[in-house]
Amino acid sequence: xxxxxxxxxxxxxxxxxxxxxxxxxxxxxxxxxxxxxxxxxxxxxxxxxxxxxxxxxxxxxxxxxxxxxxxxxxxxxxxxxxxxxxxxxxxxxxxxxxxxxxxxxxxxxxxxxxxxxxxxxxxxxx
Amino acid sequence: xxxxxxxxxxxxxxxxxxxxxxxxxxxxxxxxxxxxxxxxxxxxxxxxxxxxxxxxxxxxxxxxxxxxxxxxxxxxxxxxxxxxxxxxxxxxxxxxxxxxxxxxxxxxxxx
Numbered sequence: 001x002x003x004x005x006x007x008x009x010x011x012x013x014x015x016x017x018x019x020x021x022x023x024x025x026x027x028x029x030x031x032x033x034x035x036x037x038x039x040x041x042x043x044x045x046x047x048x049x050x051x052x053x054x055x056x057x058x059x060x061x062x063x064x065x066x067x068x069x070x071x072x073x074x075x076x077x078x079x080x081x082x083x084x085x086x087x088x089x090x091x092x093x094x095x096x097x098x099x100x101x102x103x104x105x106x107x108x109x110x111x112x113x114x115x116x117x118x119x120x121x122x123x124x125x126x
Numbered sequence: 127x128x129x130x131x132x133x134x135x136x137x138x139x140x141x142x143x144x145x146x147x148x149x150x151x152x153x154x155x156x157x158x159x160x161x162x163x164x165x166x167x168x169x170x171x172x173x174x175x176x177x178x179x180x181x182x183x184x185x186x187x188x189x190x191x192x193x194x195x196x197x198x199x200x201x202x203x204x205x206x207x208x209x210x211x212x213x214x215x216x217x218x219x220x221x222x223x224x225x226x227x228x229x230x231x232x233x234x235x236x237x
Contacts, residue, residue, distance in 0.1 A: 047164075047172065047215055047228040067225055101171055110159040110219040111226055114174035114183065 002026040004102050004117035012096075012124050018089040022102030022117060023082070030080040032056030035105035037113060038076060038087045040098040048098075051076050052105045053085055092124045129154055129220050130229035137235040138206045146232045148199040148216030154227070156197035159219040163192055163201045166213040175214070176201065203234070211236045 008020035022036070029036065037052040048067065053076045055062035066074045070089070078085040089096060099121050103113035131149045138144040148161060155161055160179050164172035174183055176192035179199065189210075191202045199218075203210055216229035 046231045047217075049226050049228065065225060068223060106177075108160070108178075110162070112160075112162040112174060112177045112217065113164075113172075113226075114177070116171040116173070119171050 006102050006117045006120040012092055013126050018092050020087045021084050023084050029055050029083050030057055035107045036085045037103050037105040039101045042098040053078055094124050097124045129227050130216050132229040132232045135233045139237045142206050143204045146201045146214055148229045150197050153222040154218045154220040161194055161199035162217045164215045208236050
């Protein structure tokens with residue numbers, strides 16, 4: 001059974017970098033079988049895909065794709081030795097306050113997400 | 127921004143059938159990209175409900191069904207139950223935006 005768990009600071013100051021990790025159990029990130037995505041949801045609002053990573057073997061960078069609206073501020077990487085992938089979002093503002101989810105990204109011509117982590121709330125405030 | 131439009135809310139009495147529409151365009155649903163649906167119970171993470179337009183993952187009741195036609199897709203819930211009260215999101219791929227995108231979301235209320 002695949003499970004994902006987000007972790008990281010719940011409070012980030014404006015202009016700083018938000019950093020989160022997602023620990024995966026039940027499947028190896030390095031198997032090359034799936035993509036791994038980050039998705040966020042501001043309070044009371046809808047879901048926004050942030051980006052994803054595909055890793056095969058022992059690599060920390062892999063193949064990445066990002067939401068064009070966030071490109072330039074987002075970096076997703078992986079630590080296959082820990083079976084974790086991470087999100088860094090730079091120059092954050094209050095608009096980046098949201099619940100951040102990690103999810104297994106099942107790639108096809110139109111990929112879908114299953115399962116999801118429980119999510120972690122990140123608040124951007126001084 | 128969202129390229130997939132859903133009604134903000136739908137409601138129905140227990141036992142009734144409700145449908146949720148997801149309207150896209152020629153760069154996503156109309157281009158043949160599959161549509162997927164998620165259920166988000168209050169305070170919980172989204173859960174995959176339908177993938178590949180109409181396929182139910184193991185464990186999802188057959189009261190939930192998906193369909194697609196042209197530039198739109200629909201999720202139907204039959205035999206509505208109190209536990210179905212949640213937010214529902216459609217999701218597909220958009221070729222002009224080069225990535226997956228979610229619908230605006232629909233809140234289902236059981237009267």
